[in-house]
Amino acid sequence: MSAQKRRQYTEEFKTEAVRLVQESGKPVAEIARELGIAENLLYRWRTEEHNARRLGTTRTNLKAEHEELTCLRRELDTVRKERDFLKRAGGVLREGAVMRYRAIRENVRRFPVRLMCRALKVSAAGYYAWHTRPESQRAVHNRALLVSIRAIHAGSRCTYGSPSICDALQKRGHRIGENRVARLMRLHGIRAKTVKKWKATTDSGHKLPVAANTLDRRFAVDEPNRVWAGDITYVWTREGWLYLAVVLDLYSRAVIGWAMGPRLTADLATQALTMALWRRKPAKGLLHHSDRGVQYASGDYQGLLGRAGMTCSMSRKANCWDNACVESFFGTLKKELIHDRRYLTREEAKQDIFEYIEVFYNRQRRHSTLGYRSPAEFEAMNQVA
Known part of the structure; x- marks a missing residue:
């Protein structure tokens, strides 16, 4: 029973x-x-x-309060889901209905369709009507472009923005404008790394002779081995600071000399210049620009410049813009590499920086000043020795 x-x-x-x-x-x-x-x-x-x-209160009121609390919790959960969805796709609120529908389709496994439609201010009926229509040729092309955009972005270590990616796509044969690339990148959350501020290492509080600013910010150079520029920056490791001195050829912005060490000395700058001279063997009369730090004003460094027949130029006091090209390189290095790393040893940092300079920066990284070519590609086009 x-x-x-x-x-x-x-x-x-x-x-x-x-x-x-x-x-x-x-x-x-x-x-x-x-x-x-x-x-x-x-x-x-x-x-x-x-x-x-x-x-x-009364039993009836308790029940009503319980129901109201349940309703509020449900509404709060909906608001949270809408907020999470808008974090992923909020940018498409500035786009047309089709871009919003695509954002909904891409997140359909994460959020309810009606919730996404309400958040993006489109009707569910409109979305379902769009979803059942055959995909347009432009939409198919955009999906193929997105694959290429992601590959180029990843290959650049996430450093390229829409101008560089657009140029790379055009060189691969795509007929596409920068606005379209920027829109696709914005829609899918593809962004270039941003620059962080960093501290300069210049110590100009010395009594050594300094040279005039002969370069005077004329950074556009028509020939190789006519103007070089040097500077020093630093990288933090768990063992302490690692200092990096570089020499750039302003013609191609290539790093032609570099040296790394645990101390900020004149010898570090001299080693970088020695590497550049060994690589390029320039004719006499080359202009060498740097800041007026003690490393570049020292007797050893000035003696090396003199023996190589180079003319010395120095930035004005406390004026980083006078050496903007090297400052820009250091900013790029720190943005694209250093700020994403936590080095345990100086040796680990050295290997990483060496690979960045010699493999990526000099031979692969596109430079807008060079027509979106790498320094090595630019020099090869002009047969630099």
Whole structure:
């Protein structure tokens, strides 16, 4: 024989049963018999009603408050989902309906369709109508472009923005404009790394002779081995600071000399210049520009410049713009490599920086000043020795 189904009582029935006990003066057991319910059940209802009154409310009000709380929790959950969705696709609010529909389709496994439609201010019927239509040729092309954009972006170590990626696509044969590339990148959250501020290492508080600013910010150079520029920066490791000195040929912006060490010395700058001279073997009359730091004003460094027949030029005091090309290289290095790393040792940092300079920067990285070519590609086109 099956168990008897448990009876359900409404809130109104419970309230009236308790009121009957309170107003009739009859024992609880007698009222329970008259109502056909268990005596302990009526006792429990009376206790619940008493507790509710102590809290200043009624059973009905408690139920209403519970329902309201449940509703508020549901609404809060919806708001959170809308917020999370908008973090992923909020940029398309500035785009047309089709771009919004695509954002919904890409997130359909994460969020309810109606929630996304409401967040992006489009109708669910419009989305479903669009979703069932055959995909346009432009949409198919955009999907193929997106694959190429992601590959180029990843190959650049996430450093390229829309101009560089557009140029790379055009050189691969795509007929596409920068605005379209920028729109696709924005829609899919593809961004170039941003620059962080860094501290200069120049110590110009010395009494050594300094040279005039002969370069005078004329950074556009028509021939190789006519103007070089040098500077020093630093990289933090768990072992302490690692200092990096470089020499750039302003014609191609290539790093032609570099040296790294644990101390900020004149010898570090001299090593970088020695490498550049060994690589390029320039004719006499080359202009060498640097800041007026003690490393570049030292006797050893100036002696090396003199023996190579190079003319010295130095930035004005506390004016980083006078050596903007090398400052720009250091900013690029730190943005694209250093700020994403946590080096345990100086040797680990050295290997990483060496690979960045010699493999990536000089031979692969596109430079807008060079017509979106790498320094090596630019020099090869002009047969630099």
